[in-house]
Amino acid sequence: MIRMIAMLLLLGVWPSCILLAPASVHAEPAYAKWGKYAMKATMKQYPDTQIVEYLHIGRKAVSPLVSEEHFKFLLKKDNSIRALYVRVRFYTKTEQLISILMEEPIGAIPSPGLPYP
Helix, strand or coil: CHHHHHHHHHCCCCCHHHHCCCCCCCCCCCCHHHHHHHHHHHHHHCCCCEEEEEEEEEEEECCCCEEEEEEEEEEEECCEEEEEEEEEEEECCCCCEEEEEEECCCCCCCCCCCCCC
């Protein structure tokens, strides 16, 4: 391999695999898998809406064996926007899905772009 690169360099050809190597690799966050589940369930429950904001609130240990990821989505339908909280519960060790719970809060909804309360 080194001989091949040396020969290409002598010929004035620079291998593109060296030039185009990524500077860094970004890993997907641990909650991304559960966010996808939450989004799919939301789109199934609210098929006429768009998710316009996505916020990962955090992970909570429900018990030594069970964890829960919390998300907040802003859903848009026509000209109205409403919030939806989604909790995805799963077995921590096996990452087996247990349940997905959706809850619409009562009260005012912030406009997109404004800070969350």
